[in-house]
C-alpha cells in the first residue's frame with residue numbers, strides 16, 4: 001500500500017506565484033485547522049497557529065517574513081515579542097555594561 005499525499009490544488013486564478021498570496025491561503029487553512037482542534041481555548045489556538053506560522057515562515061525568503069507576519073497577526077498569530085534578553089548588569093537599551101553605558105539611565 002502506498003500513501004498518497006494530497007497536495008492542495010494550486011490557485012492559478014488569482015496572482016499565481018505570489019508567495020504572500022499563497023502564504024495567506026495556507027494560513028486560512030491552518031487557522032481553520034487550529035480552530036477546529038482546540039475548541040474555545042485561545043491559548044491553545046495561538047500555540048497551534050504559531051507553530052503553523054513558524055513552519056510556513058521558514059519556507060519564505062527573509063525579505064517576505066515581515067509582511068508575512070503582518071498577515072499572520074490578522075489570524076491570531078502572536079510572536080510574543082518581548083523585551084530581548086539582556087545579561088544582568090547590562091543596559092536593556094544598549095546591551096552595554098551598565099557602568100560604562102552612555103544612555104544616562106544608570107546611577
Ligand SMILES: [Zn+2]
Nearest residue numbers: 091101103105
Ligand atoms: Zn544604558
